[in-house]
Amino acid sequence: MAKKSGIEQHRGIMNAFAAVLKKLNISGEDVELARRKLQLPKIDxxxxxxxxxxxxxxxxxxxxxxxxxxxxxxxxxxxxxxxxxxxxxxxxxxxxxxxxxxxxxxxxxxxxxxxxxxxxxxxxxxxxxxxxxxxxxxxxxxxxxxxxxxxxxxxxxxxxxCQSCLRMLNWKNFNRYCNNTGIGVWYNGGDPAGRFNIVRRxxxxxxxxxxxxxxxxxxxxxxxxxxSLDDAYRLTGKEKFELKESRGFKCEYCGQRKRPDALQIHHKDHNKGNNSPKNLAVICEDCHDHIHEIEGGFKQLH
Structure with missing residues (x-):
């Protein structure tokens, strides 16, 4: 009996998995929803x-x-x-x-x-x-x-x-019905009935x-x-310097020693409000730019 290829084995496993889901009355949408939920912070x-x-x-x-x-x-x-x-x-x-x-x-x-x-x-x-x-x-x-x-x-x-939200997002082409003449505010003129129709639906x-x-x-x-709303959540200049000093004034990506003013603080999860030490990295300007160019940021580079 010929040995099954990797593709055939994978197809067999997926077919068996699909059969089990069908028997349990679980749709692909249910599976995707569960997968997404696992990626979120837990709440009770x-x-x-x-x-x-x-x-x-x-x-x-x-x-x-x-x-x-x-x-x-x-x-x-x-x-x-x-x-x-x-x-x-x-x-x-x-x-x-x-x-x-x-x-x-x-x-x-x-x-x-x-x-x-x-x-x-x-x-x-x-x-x-x-x-x-x-x-x-x-x-x-x-x-x-x-x-x-x-x-x-x-x-x-x-x-x-909120119509201001719809305008910011241009939801369902909302801005088409606004006052786009450049004279006066956006909600004076245009097509109010068209705007409200989008609101209603x-x-x-x-x-x-x-x-x-x-x-x-x-x-x-x-x-x-x-x-974004309160400067109290941002790191002070003193806190930034102390963090750089604690990391030996070295870029944590390329390893080069730099002047304090040539080093920057990077938030690994891109959340500027999360100033947990584990979320902060000291890196040079070139590496910081490189990290933000790559999808997934700092975590994907290591």
Whole structure:
């Protein structure tokens, strides 16, 4: 009997594996989902359920070490899972209340979200990956006299996606319907009906699927939201010098001894908010540039 080739053996194993999965009623999509989940930081069941339902409240704006943005699209992540954020405490004028307008949820770190955080640094946000489109809000409505006319806590509302986010991402060719004349702001003019049609048809599930595909394909570089919002999370000049000194003023890639000002600090996971000593490498400028040119960064070079 002829010996089977390596290709034939591999095909036989895969066919047997596929037969077992079919018998267990497990699809290829289930396998891929499980594979991806194994690559994420572990979270307990209670936190996972909270993120999928009521969401997790984050104090002090978005200054949280577990929240990350990404380049180039500024998607929002919590423990490496794509998220939306929204303001739980919504304060409305009587006019807003009568029109049924609520503050939207954000799918990326857009200009409007940045402006909101600048204006109110202590704003309480909620991060969530709830697919229902319904969010729990605390509503306070001011009357025409400036006094509180109406308030309700724990109210469930269907919020719209932020148009500033859609514009930043040009989701479904959103920018086609904006004011692109260069005169005035983007939301004055253009085709408001076309913009709202995209808002109305926005699918959270479709959006998350796109972000996950890009993340697991290695197309996104994540960085700490805390580091981008607060200088307190960045290394000081003294800390950088002490780190270089502790590594003997040598580049950890090429091994050459350099002047302190010719050495740089590299974050191995590309998260500038993760200043754990194990995540930091002292390297020269040439090696630093070389590392960032290679997909996978520092880890792939060693």
């Amino acid at each position: 069941h209670a936190l996972e359920l909270k993120l999928k339902t009521t969401g997790l409240e984050v104090e002090n704006g978005l200054r949280n070490e577990n929240i990350e943005f990404c380049s180039p699209n500024s998607f929002i992540f919590y423990k490496r899972r794509p998220m939306m954020v929204y303001i739980k405490d919504q304060y409305h004028s009587m006019e807003q209340h009568e029109k049924g307008k609520f503050n939207p949820f954000h799918i990326c770190y857009c200009e409007q979200l940045q402006e909101n955080i600048r204006k109110n640094k202590l704003q309480r946000y909620v991060v969530t990956n709830n697919l229902s489109g319904e969010f729990i809000v605390n509503l306070k409505v001011k009357g025409y006299d400036g006094e509180i006319f109406f308030e309700e806590e724990g109210r469930t509302e269907r919020l719209h996606v 926005f699918s959270i599930k479709e959006f998350f699927a796109k972000v996950e595909d890009e993340y697991f394909a290695g197309k996104l570089n994540l960085y700490s939201a805390a580091a």
